Amino acid sequence: MEHAERLLAAAGELFYRRGIRAVGMDDVRAASGVSLKRLYQCFPSKEALVVAYLERRDERWMGSLTSYVAEHGGSAEAVFGWLERWFAEDGFRGCGFVNAYGELGATSEAVAEVARRHKRRLRDYLRGLVADDLLADQLLVLVDGATVTAMVDPERATQAARAAGQAARALMTAREK
Amino acid sequence: MEHAERLLAAAGELFYRRGIRAVGMDDVRAASGVSLKRLYQCFPSKEALVVAYLERRDERWMGSLTSYVAEHGGSAEAVFGWLERWFAEDGFRGCGFVNAYGELGATSEAVAEVARRHKRRLRDYLRGLVADDLLADQLLVLVDGATVTAMVDPERATQAARAAGQAARALMTAREK
DNA sequence: TATCGTAGAGAACGACCGTTCTCCGGAGCA
DNA sequence: TGCTCCGGAGAACGGTCGTTCTCTACGATA
Structure with missing residues (x-):
């Protein structure tokens, strides 16, 4: 599966459940299994994500x-x-x-x-x-x-x-x- | 204790307008004119405020x-x-x-x-x-x-x-x- | 006047966050 | 085998936040 999709699935779950500011980019990385470097390649900022x-x-x-x-x-x-x-x-x-x-x-x-x-x-x-x-x-x-x-x-x-x-x-x- | 009222007035305006996590305790201090020390005497934590x-x-x-x-x-x-x-x-x-x-x-x-x-x-x-x-x-x-x-x-x-x-x-x- | 308690200003502290950077190991290729 | 490139892990950086601490000035009391 593509990285962006894994990131969006993880981020969606976390953002919705906890609230957006309560979720750090590192939480998204950990939940998705996608490296931080690639995360920022897919989405250049948290706001974009x-x-x-x-x-x-x-x-x-x-x-x-x-x-x-x-x-x-x-x-x-x-x-x-x-x-x-x-x-x-x-x-x-x-x-x-x-x-x-x-x-x-x-x-x-x-x-x-x-x-x-x-x-x-x-x-x-x-x-x-x-x-x-x-x-x-x-x-x-x-x-x-x-x-x-x-x-x-x-x-x-x-x-x-x-x-x-x-x-x-x-x-x-x-x-x- | 008019300090609590000044704090609540300032905090209420800021929290409502900007969202709660977007407002720091120092913003509340600046907007209320109440010192940080007294702020924490009136409300022992941000959650209490x-x-x-x-x-x-x-x-x-x-x-x-x-x-x-x-x-x-x-x-x-x-x-x-x-x-x-x-x-x-x-x-x-x-x-x-x-x-x-x-x-x-x-x-x-x-x-x-x-x-x-x-x-x-x-x-x-x-x-x-x-x-x-x-x-x-x-x-x-x-x-x-x-x-x-x-x-x-x-x-x-x-x-x-x-x-x-x-x-x-x-x-x-x-x-x- | 000397002493004490208090309160304010703001520095300090530790934690965390968004973002960037460094380093290293492995895959591909000659 | 030696070289290069790529991606991942995670350290590093600058900033902010909640909270506490220090230092100083001042007012009250004896």
């Missing part, structure tokens, strides 16, 4: 969500079924983009940018699932809100996913009339 | 929200009017508790705890505004989701607040029947 981590996470996260929804009838309701499953995954720790933005958004414009792009991509995807813009905004708010609740208070994670899903259903049927 | 910052933020944030809602008829809809105003404030950078949790929740159990307590307190307050538990969960999700959207994509901040408020109204009237 962080941005690459977020871009990879965006691809995988969106890919997982969209394929799940496609396999479950393509309705917006399926989004919340996927959320409930995600929240129950081992090592779930909220939205990697929100966490990265909170930690580094004020310092690194590149990190802020990639987080913003991810949220816009998510909104665009949701917009394709429903009839109008207001509903898309509301779905985005429900998804992010449930994710926050699930992160901070894991005991209420599935409760939050279901409450959000029920809200989405209610809003959609109300809009149909 | 961070916890005190979050507790103070909880009090003030909840106080601002609840008094606004009380002055605007005491309905849950007013929550979203308050949100819209908050999002437009200078230096708004999302929920300080979510940001702190994302940055330090994996490292410091004390920080995770105080963030969790804040979210529970908020949910309890919302529970008092509406008729049942499901609706309270949904309001919490809408509040946190709108806050996330407003942080990551400030151009859509008021749009997010209004979409969330409209969703809350729709859910409440649907529940009345």
